[in-house]
Structure formats: structure tokens, C-alpha cells
Amino acid sequence: MGKAMRMRALLGGLGLMLTVVAADVLAASEVRSVRLWRAPDNTRLVFDLSGPVQHSVFTLAAPNRIVIDVNGAQLAAKLDQLSLSNTPITGIRSAQRSADDLRLVLDLSAEVTPKSFSLAPNQQYGHRLVVDLFDRDAAPSVPQVASTAPPVSRPVQASVVPGSTPTKLPPVPGGQRDIVIAIDAGHGGEDPGALGPGRKLYEKNVTLAISKELQRQINAEKGFRGELVRTGDYFIPLRKRTEIARKKGADLFVSIHADAAPRAAAFGASVYALSERGATSETARWLADAENQSDLIGGAGNVSLDDKDRMLAGVLLDLSMTASLSSSLNVGQKVLSNMGSITPLHKRRVEQAGFMVLKSPDIPSILVETGFISNPNEAKKLSTTSHQQALARSITSGVRQFFQQNPPPGTYIAALRDQGKLPSGPREHVVSSGESLALIAQRYQISLASLRSANSLKTDVIKVGQTLQIPATALAGQP
Structure with a gap:
């Protein structure tokens, strides 16, 4: 065979190989599984995929249906195994319109507003298509990819989230209201958070268990009320967590988490408050966001920004953020000190970071890392009811000590202080x-x-x- 013929044969073989590779690249992705979570105001469907896809979503009426067209996909999951109870979905049907065009139809019992987006792979999952179905009266929130004045806590019952109605806090006997603690269980739904050894213990389950116990203990304290931000196994976008706390009239926001590290030997609990850099950037974001110009800064003065020039609004926001940060550091140190009596500490001082859930300019906020779930010994403790109760007691003690020293005006605890009845x-x-x-x-x-x-x-x-x-x-x- 001559040199030219050998070259043509080689190129021909290479062309055939490229054709095979191209066909493989263009092969349809598989919908390998479907997961579903019900939240108080929406239902989330997550389609686990073997690769990226293009999709479109539209609604049909009489009867109500949602149609999801997934281009470049084939169904390899069983849809009849999903539990649809307590959701607006009455059934899910599928049809393979062509070799790589899949249509999914959701039959509905009520009208919903759909919102969909794709997620790239992370440590836990591969490619995903997420479809959120918001109940008729629930406003869709912007999706976020997952991985909650003077230096005292202030009443925020007048604080307003755009499009919401301010929470009216119920009085306790004597006309004095409760101090409201918003308790945020980290992660949830398709975002499991950190995983324990053997991947059997999920952070989302540990944080919810501790949060429910913390709520129970806080509600046992006269003059206090605990409000859960997340009440079940579903995901809430990070910024929406603080919005929920504000709607509930929170005097303090406590986000519960469990840490993880590459080294299994890492151990100890931590408490975080917002960093100075995070506070500065959040103040700038509030000023830049036209929506927030009509918001109120919580406090006895109920200060509105919409009638203030930019410079004055900036000063008021900065004062509010500075006060919230000071209170966050104060209550955080008390919580940390109490936690140190029942579990080892990772750091003995409150750490500071730019976590999204800490960025409320009007609500003191702390993030509690209850221990390292990646440490076998700490993971074992975190999974036990007795240790969860002890952690909740230490957090409750720190919160109670802070508010006994710094009770918001108009509260039952403030009245006790004024009567000299507090320690x-x-x-x-x-x-x-x-x-x-x-x-x-x-x-x-x-x-x-x-x-x-x-x-x-x-x-x-x-x-x-x-x-x-x-x-x-x-x-x-x-x-």
C-alpha cells in the first residue's frame, strides 16, 4: 500500500472514530431519578440527570397542568414511586416525543406558578433540573444555589419586606410582648449540607432536630417565643430565610449548622457573627436596591428610608447594621460560653464571616456550628437526642442571659427588669x-x-x- 493510500485509510479511520465520539456526545442525557419536597408555600421537583439538557416549561388550564419539555433527554426513572400527598400534583405522565425529546406533564389539583432552573454538579449531586411550583398566593423567590441604633436587640414588628404585611406581635399578660427568636435549621430538601462518616448522617436532619428542640426550650421560657424558619425537609433560599424571620417580627436570628472539614480529626463548636466586610457590602446592596428604599429599619423609631436622601439613608443603615453587629457579637459570645460547658469549642471567641444569613441590617444574627459532623465522635454525639437537648439548653441559656441584660423595650422581660425582678x-x-x-x-x-x-x-x-x-x-x- 502506497504512502498516500495509507494516509487516506488513516484519515478515514480517524473520521469514523470522530463520528462515533460525536454521536456519543450528542446522545441523550438520562433522567435518572426524580425527588420531591413540599414546603409551606411551594412544591419542589428535582430531576437528577446524567448530563446537561435544555428545557422549557409552560402551563395549561381546564384542567390545570404543567408541561415540561426536556430536549436531549430520555426517561430512565420511575415516576409512579413519588409520594404526591399534600402537594398540588395529582399525577405525573411522560412521553418520549422523539429519541431525545422528553415531555413530562404534571396534573394539578390547583393553579400554581412554575419557576425552573438548571444546576451544575456539586459534591453531592450531578446535573439537575429544578422545577418549583409556587402556590397561587405565594410569590416566587429568586433561586440560590445552596452549598438564616443602640447595641441591644430591637422590636422589629414595624419592619417591612416589599409586598408583605408587618407582623403584629401578640402581647403577653400585662400588655408586654414576647421576645421573638427566629430559629433557622440550615440546609434542607435536596441540599443535605455536610455528610457524616459513611454518608448516613445528613446535616439537614441534625440541624432540624436541634432547631425543634431549641424552639421547645425557648417557648418554655416565659416572655420568649421561638419561631422556626424551616419546619420540615425542604429547601429555602438563603436570603428568604432572613425575610421569613423579619415577617415573624424576630428580635434575634439564630442559624443552626454542623461543620465539616477534610480532616476527620477536626472538632469543636463555633459561633459566627457577620464580618465587617460583609456588613459594608450589605449596606451598599440595600442602598443600591430600589426595592429597599421603602423598607423600614426596625427600632423604636420605625425609621423609613423612602423619605431620606441617599446620604442620610446610608448613615441610618450604617448605624442599624453597626448596632445589630454589636448585639450579634454580644449574644454570640454568651452562647459560645454556655456551649463550652457541654462540648469542646473550635474557637473560644466569636468568629466573623460574610454568611448570607447573617446580613440583616435590623436583626442581630448568629450562626451556630454545633460541631464537626465529619468527625466520627462528634457525628455520633450530634445524632443523639441527649446531646441535641444539651446543645439547645446551652443556646437557650446564652440567649436568655443576653436579653435579660438587654431586653427590647415593650417586652415582658423589659418590664421585669424595670421592676428589679431580673438577676x-x-x-x-x-x-x-x-x-x-x-x-x-x-x-x-x-x-x-x-x-x-x-x-x-x-x-x-x-x-x-x-x-x-x-x-x-x-x-x-x-x-
Whole structure:
């Protein structure tokens, strides 16, 4: 065979190989499984795929149906094994319109608003197609890819989320309201969070169990009320978690998580508050977002931004964020100290990071890492009811101590303090960035000299993270 003929044969063989490879690349992806979760205001369907696909979604009426066309896909999952109870879906049908065009039809018992998007692979899952069906009165939220004034907590019953109605907090006997703690169980639904050894223990289940126990214990404290952000196994976008807390009139937002690390030996609980950088970026986002111009900053003054110029609105937001951050550091340190009595600590001081769920400018917020689920010993403890109860007790104790020293005006706990019926002890203030000793003295309605004396300060120099004792001579009822 001549050289030219051998070359043509080689090229021909290569062409055949490329044709086979191209055909393989263009082969339809498989819908390998379908998962479903019901949330209070929506139903989420997740289609697990062997590769990326194109899709479209449209609605049909009389009867109500959702049609999902998936281009470049074939069905390899059984749809009749899904539990459709307590959802608006009465049935799911499928048809292979061509070799690689799949149509799925959802039969509905009620009208819904669909929203769909694709997700790239992560550590737990491959390619996914997510279809959210929002109940008629529920507004669709922007999907997020998963991986919750003075330095006291303030009443936020006047705070408004665009399109929502402010929560009216019910009074307790004597006309005083409860202090509301929003409890956010991290992750949920198709986002399991970190996985324990053997991939049998999911963070989402541990956090929900601890959160429910924390709610039970907080509700047992007179003058307090715990509100769960997530009540079951479903996913909530991160920013929506803080919106839910605001609608519930939260005085404090507590997000419950379990840590993980590549090294199985890593151990210990942690508490996080928002970082300075995260606070600055969130203030800028609020100012840039036209929606937020009509929002209220929680507090006794019910300060609205929509009638303020940009500079004044920025100052008010910055003051509110600074106050929330100071309270977050304060309550976080109390929670951390109490947790240290029942479990090892990863760090003995409150850490700071830019977690999305900590970014409320009007609600003090902390994120509690209850331990390392990636550590076999800690994972075993986290899965037990007794340890979950102990963790919840330590968090409850820290929250109670903080609010006994810093009760929001108009609450039952504030009334007890004013009547001298709370445990005596100095109030504390954790210094945050931008604060001066003079500003702190002004906030607590005390003299600069008495603040210096109570803390044995020879100068007015203070450091971020420093804990100051506030003299008991502060005016009753003042923040």
C-alpha cells in the first residue's frame, strides 16, 4: 500500500472514530431519578440527570397542568414511586416525543406558578433540573444555589419586606410582648449540607432536630417565643430565610449548622457573627436596591428610608447594621460560653464571616456550628437526642442571659427588669468597628467617666471585639 493510500485509510479511520465520539456526545442525557419536597408555600421537583439538557416549561388550564419539555433527554426513572400527598400534583405522565425529546406533564389539583432552573454538579449531586411550583398566593423567590441604633436587640414588628404585611406581635399578660427568636435549621430538601462518616448522617436532619428542640426550650421560657424558619425537609433560599424571620417580627436570628472539614480529626463548636466586610457590602446592596428604599429599619423609631436622601439613608443603615453587629457579637459570645460547658469549642471567641444569613441590617444574627459532623465522635454525639437537648439548653441559656441584660423595650422581660425582678449583674457591650467610647456612653445614657471607671480604662482607646461592662447606673428602659 502506497504512502498516500495509507494516509487516506488513516484519515478515514480517524473520521469514523470522530463520528462515533460525536454521536456519543450528542446522545441523550438520562433522567435518572426524580425527588420531591413540599414546603409551606411551594412544591419542589428535582430531576437528577446524567448530563446537561435544555428545557422549557409552560402551563395549561381546564384542567390545570404543567408541561415540561426536556430536549436531549430520555426517561430512565420511575415516576409512579413519588409520594404526591399534600402537594398540588395529582399525577405525573411522560412521553418520549422523539429519541431525545422528553415531555413530562404534571396534573394539578390547583393553579400554581412554575419557576425552573438548571444546576451544575456539586459534591453531592450531578446535573439537575429544578422545577418549583409556587402556590397561587405565594410569590416566587429568586433561586440560590445552596452549598438564616443602640447595641441591644430591637422590636422589629414595624419592619417591612416589599409586598408583605408587618407582623403584629401578640402581647403577653400585662400588655408586654414576647421576645421573638427566629430559629433557622440550615440546609434542607435536596441540599443535605455536610455528610457524616459513611454518608448516613445528613446535616439537614441534625440541624432540624436541634432547631425543634431549641424552639421547645425557648417557648418554655416565659416572655420568649421561638419561631422556626424551616419546619420540615425542604429547601429555602438563603436570603428568604432572613425575610421569613423579619415577617415573624424576630428580635434575634439564630442559624443552626454542623461543620465539616477534610480532616476527620477536626472538632469543636463555633459561633459566627457577620464580618465587617460583609456588613459594608450589605449596606451598599440595600442602598443600591430600589426595592429597599421603602423598607423600614426596625427600632423604636420605625425609621423609613423612602423619605431620606441617599446620604442620610446610608448613615441610618450604617448605624442599624453597626448596632445589630454589636448585639450579634454580644449574644454570640454568651452562647459560645454556655456551649463550652457541654462540648469542646473550635474557637473560644466569636468568629466573623460574610454568611448570607447573617446580613440583616435590623436583626442581630448568629450562626451556630454545633460541631464537626465529619468527625466520627462528634457525628455520633450530634445524632443523639441527649446531646441535641444539651446543645439547645446551652443556646437557650446564652440567649436568655443576653436579653435579660438587654431586653427590647415593650417586652415582658423589659418590664421585669424595670421592676428589679431580673438577676442582677452588669450589662455588657462588645465593641464593633467604628465605635468610640464616647458614642457607647451616649447610647447607654451614662457619663464617659463612669464608663471608664467601670472598665478600669486610663484612656479612651478601645479595640474591636473588646467586652465593656455597662454600669448599672444606666437609666432603666434606655438602650
